[in-house]
Amino acid sequence: MMPSATPCRVLAAALALVLAGAVATAAAASDPVARGAYLARAGGCFSCHTVARGQPLAGGRALATPFGTFYTPNITPDRETGIGSWSDADFLRALREGVRPDGANYFPVFPYPSFTGITDTDALAIKAYLFSLPAVHAPNRAHDVPFPFSWRLLQSGWKLLFFTRGPFRPVPAHDAAYNRGAYLVTALAHCGECHTPRNVLGAARSSRALSGTARGPDGQLVPNITPEPRTGIGGWQKSELVELFRTGKTPEETTVKGAMRETVEDGLKYLSDADLAAIADYLLAQAPIVHEVTPLR
Ligand code: HEC
Ligand code: HEC
Numbered sequence: 001m002m003p004s005a006t007p008c009r010v011l012a013a014a015l016a017l018v019l020a021g022a023v024a025t026a027a028a029a030s031d032p033v034a035r036g037a038y039l040a041r042a043g044g045c046f047s048c049h050t051v052a053r054g055q056p057l058a059g060g061r062a063l064a065t066p067f068g069t070f071y072t073p074n075i076t077p078d079r080e081t082g083i084g085s086w087s088d089a090d091f092l093r094a095l096r097e098g099v100r101p102d103g104a105n106y107f108p109v110f111p112y113p114s115f116t117g118i119t120d121t122d123a124l125a126i127k128a129y130l131f132s133l134p135a136v137h138a139p140n141r142a143h144d145v146p147f148p149f150s151w152r153l154l155q156s157g158w159k160l161l162f163f164t165r166g167p168f169r170p171v172p173a174h175d176a177a178y179n180r181g182a183y184l185v186t187a188l189a190h191c192g193e194c195h196t197p198r199n200v201l202g203a204a205r206s207s208r209a210l211s212g213t214a215r216g217p218d219g220q221l222v223p224n225i226t227p228e229p230r231t232g233i234g235g236w237q238k239s240e241l242v243e244l245f246r247t248g249k250t251p252e253e254t255t256v257k258g259a260m261r262e263t264v265e266d267g268l269k270y271l272s273d274a275d276l277a278a279i280a281d282y283l284l285a286q287a288p289i290v291h292e293v294t295p296l297r
Contacts, residue, residue: 032124032128033129033132034129035122036127038271039125039126042270043126043188044190045075047266047267048072049061049072049073055136055138056076057076057136058076059140060141065109066202067107067145068146069143069145070144070145071143074136074140076133076134076136077130079135081136081139081140091123094112096112096116096165096166096167098112104152104153105156105159106155107145111190113162113193114186114187114188116164117186117188118168119167119168120167158202161201162203168186170182177277177281181279184278185279192210194216194217194222194260195210195213196213197212197213198215208289209286210224211226212224212293214295216258217258217259218258219296220259222259224293226283226286226288226289227288228289230290231290232289232291233283234288236251238277238281241280241283241284242273242280245264245268245271245279247269248261248265
C-alpha cells in the first residue's frame with residue numbers, strides 16, 4: 001500500500017522547489033551583476049567576442065562577411081584596450097544606436113540592429129556584469145575590409161535605409177510569455193541575425209524574418225525556423241525545440257553544428273526553462289514562410 005503521506009510529501013517537495021526557484025530568481029533580479037551574467041549568455045556575447053581558447057570577451061575573433069573580415073573588439077573592463085573607461089551612456093548608445101563613443105558608426109556585423117531592442121535596465125545589467133570581470137589587456141585588431149565598405153560614414157546611409165531604433169515594445173494584445181519570447185528572439189538573442197535572409201547591402205529582409213539563408217556565418221546553411229511544415233520547423237514539438245536549445249540535439253538525434261552549436265554552448269543552454277519555452281512558443285506562433293534553403297552552387 002502507498003504511504004498516505006506521499007502526495008503530501010510530493011507537494012511539499014514541489015513547493016520547496018518553486019520557492020527555491022523564486023528565491024534564486026529574486027536574488028538574480030535584485031543583483032545586476034547576476035542578472036547581467038544571465039543576459040550576456042542570452043545575448044551570445046561570448047561567442048563573437050572570444051577567440052578559441054582565448055581570454056573570455058577579450059575580442060579578436062574573425063568574422064568573415066561578404067564585405068570583408070571583421071575582428072571583434074575587447075569588451076573587458078581594461079581601460080586602455082577594452083571598454084573600462086566607458087560611461088553607462090556610452091554603452092547604451094553603442095547597443096541602442098550602433099554609435100561609438102567618438103560618434104562614428106559601428107558596422108552591423110555587431111548585431112546592434114537587434115540589440116537596439118534591449119531595454120536600458122538589461123543593457124546596464126550586462127555592463128555591470130562585464131565590469132565585474134577581470135580586465136584583459138588585449139589591443140583591438142583592425143578590420144580587414146576594403147573601401148568603400150570600410151567607410152564608417154557610409155553606415156549613416158545604411159542606417160537611414162534599414163535601421164529601426166529600439167527599445168523593444170511589448171505588444172499589448174499578447175501575454176507576457178509571448179512578449180518575453182519576442183524580446184529574446186528579436187532583440188537579445190538575435191536569432192534573426194543568422195536565420196533571416198539579407199539583401200545585397202547586408203540588411204535583414206524583415207518580410208522574410210527567420211526563413212533561413214544559404215549565406216550564413218562562414219558560409220554555413222541556416223535553416224528556416226518559421227513553423228512551415230515542409231521547409232521549416234512546422235513538424236517540431238515545442239519540447240523538441242527546447243531540447244535543441246538546451247543540448248543541441250535535434251529530433252533526428254543529430255547535433256547542430258557550427259554557428260548554432262556555439263549559440264547553444266555559449267548561451268542558450270544557460271537559460272531558464274521558462275525562457276527557452278517562451279522562445280519555442282514564439283517561433284511556433286509566427287506566420288509560416290515557405291522557403292526551402294538549399295546549398296549555394
Ligand atoms: C555576431 C557577433 C557579435 C555578437 C553576438 C556580439 N558582438 Fe559586440 N561587436 C561585434 C563586432 C564585430 C564589433 C565591432 C563593430 C565595429 O567595429 O564596427 C562589436 C562591438 C561591440 C562593442 C563596442 C566596443 C568598442 O570598443 O567600440 C561593444 C560594447 C559590444 N560589442 C558589446 C557586445 C555585447 C554586450 C554583446 C552581447 C549582448 C555583444 N557585443 C555581442 C560582434 C558581436
Ligand atoms: C550565429 C548564428 C545563429 C544564431 C544567432 C542562431 N542560429 Fe539557429 N542555427 C544556425 C545554424 C547555422 C543552424 C544549422 C545548424 C546545423 O546545420 O547543424 C541553426 C539551426 C537552428 C535550428 C534547427 C532547425 C532545423 O531545421 O534543423 C533551430 C530550431 C534554431 N537554429 C533556432 C534558433 C533560435 C531560436 C535562435 C535564437 C535564440 C537561433 N537559432 C540563433 C545559426 C544561428
